[in-house]
Amino acid sequence: MSNGIHIVCPHCEAINRVPADKLGDQPTCGKCKYLLFSGHPLELNESNFERHISRNDIPVLVDFWAPWCGPCQMMAPAFAQAAQRLEPNFRVAKLNTEEAQMLAGRFNIRSIPTLALFKGGREVARQTGAMDANGIVNWSRSKS
Template structure:
């Protein structure tokens, strides 16, 4: 059976899990918490590369800021759509106000900006808030 590496959303340890169409249960080998948690993870300069490089599932990064109106409107959509992709895609957020080095590194010029990574490589970039259907389509293109 083939396996895929996923990063635990709780302790950030790498887990090799069997590839399945759906999962009823999957726990981290280290912290024992559920790998099915779809709550977007807040990334920073310390853990960003670890997550992007070690996730073999697509990583959807939302670059946002707390003062940004469209970012505030988009946040619940991002969280809602994430719930549809447990162990299929990892949804993460980067606060550009706090993580200015990451913003510069990835040339974030407007927010929200979404970047889709697969196997550590940027595959797609979209600026502006998306509705649930467009965000789902973006994720589905990357699976």
């Protein structure tokens, strides 16, 4: 029997233990029964950010962005493509800095888009500026 990996459900926020060797088998939440990975970036906010950053055992890649930011809008499709390639080994998420200004301040986000990689609740890497899907995937894997 393999060790369980904790995964926070993107739908109901329940913490699930998934056997490591079953992570790629489209696991579902034990509480709400939805898929734990959708291949799409998860929208984070002030209320769920900390839970996803600190309780997922997999790295969490966060795109700090804003609706008015041209480069953010240009990078959005590439970030969505990267999510399809990085899951289930990463949780891929977005945080709107206009709606979550306290978090943007807490993490000293000065320019956007900014990608931040979190492991075990701590930021371990950061990259500023728009990137294509290959760049996002390669950067994330190299930093995890």
